[in-house]
Amino acid sequence: MNFLNNLTVNEIQRFSFDHTNVRGERVLLNSAYQDIIKRKEYPLVLEKLLGEFVAAIALLRDIIKIDGVLSLQAKGNGFLSTLMTECDEKQNLRGIVQWQEDQPVPETISLKDQLEGGYLVITIAPRNGQTYQGIVEVTGDTLAESLEQYFFQSEQLPSRIWLAANGVQCGGLFLQRLPEEQAKEGDEDAWTRLTHLASTVSEEELVGLETEELLHRLYHEEEVRLYDTKTMQFGCSCSRQRTLEAVLSIGAEEIRELLIEQDGIQVDCQFCAEHYAFSEADFEGLLGDQAQTH
Ligand SMILES: [Zn+2]
Known part of the structure; x- marks a missing residue:
């Protein structure tokens, strides 16, 4: 079901409920999401999962406001090995999934089962300042459950997240209860009532309705701002310089061997498929003692 009638919508929007201490975020993406999943031949079930990750990083980016790059990564030892999404301060999104391509693709994905002992890493990398990471064990079937756990651990704030994707569109909804001192004229039941209403949201509505319409459907009796x-x-x-730095991290000896064996080093960016080629001249003065190569 596509309620959007082929509109291009790649938006995130913050909202709040008057007279309560509850705030929210809503994200809906179509062409931005499609640009991410078309980089690789993904089975539909992985396109959907990656869509949930992309919607999640968009929400996280708007909640954890930093001038820099925020990334969300799931790592594990099962059918899925890596899922990664990133968003910077200019709302540029990218993402990738790595899986056991020689194994049959399950029809539905339980994050806990397919990552086998997996965990989520949320990396906050400000442009100026120290990078820090939050790690949370994947204990539930869905990404949303693990992220709710993350918010509770890191901010001690009750948070609820709903995510959905269908290979064409992805969407997410986030609600968070702010500390009591920020509550306006105490509406004690607000959190229970607002999360209960949000729980009635369907996957079709999450990926198919524009923000105002979605919020109206869920909250027509509330004062939504x-x-x-x-x-x-x-x-x-990615850039030529960053790719060169990544190549340098494998070590001078290995680079020298590759330069001799393969007559250059070729690297394809996994996120955008940009091709980078480096020759011996690119490494001049970068491999320490050059005596061995000549
Ligand atoms: Zn790239």
Whole structure:
């Protein structure tokens, strides 16, 4: 079901409920999401899972406001080995899934089962300042459950997240109860009532309805305050310099061997498929003692 009638919508929007201490975020993406999943031949079930990760990083980016890059990564030892999404301060999104391509693809994905002992890593990398990471064990079937756990651990704030994707669109909804001192004229039942109403949201509505319509369906009896929308898009932060730095991290000896064996080093960006080729001249002065190569 596509309620959007082929509109291009790649937006995130903050909202709050008057007279309560509850705030929210809503994200809905279509072409930005499609630009991410078309980079690789994903089975539909992985396109959907990656869509949930992309919607999640968009929400996280708007909640954890930093001038820099925020990434969400799931790592494990099962059918899925890595899922990674990233978003920067200009709302550039990218993401990737790595899985056991020689194994049959399950029809539905339980994050806990398919990651086998997996965990989520949330990395906050400000442009200026120290990078820090939050780690949370994957204990539930869905990404949303693990992220709710993360918010409870890191901010001690009750938070609820709903995520959905269908290979064409992905969407998410986030609600958070702010500390009591920020409550306006105490509406004690607000959190229970607002999360209960949000729990009635269907996957079709999450990926198919524009924000105002979705919030109206869920909350037509509440006073919802909407803030400015921000546009998001696919964008890759790779560059020739960053790729060269990544190659250098494998060590001088290995690089020298590759240069001799393969007459150069070829690297394809996994996120955007950009091709980078490096020859011996690119490494001049970068491999320490050059005596062995000549
Ligand atoms: Zn790239």
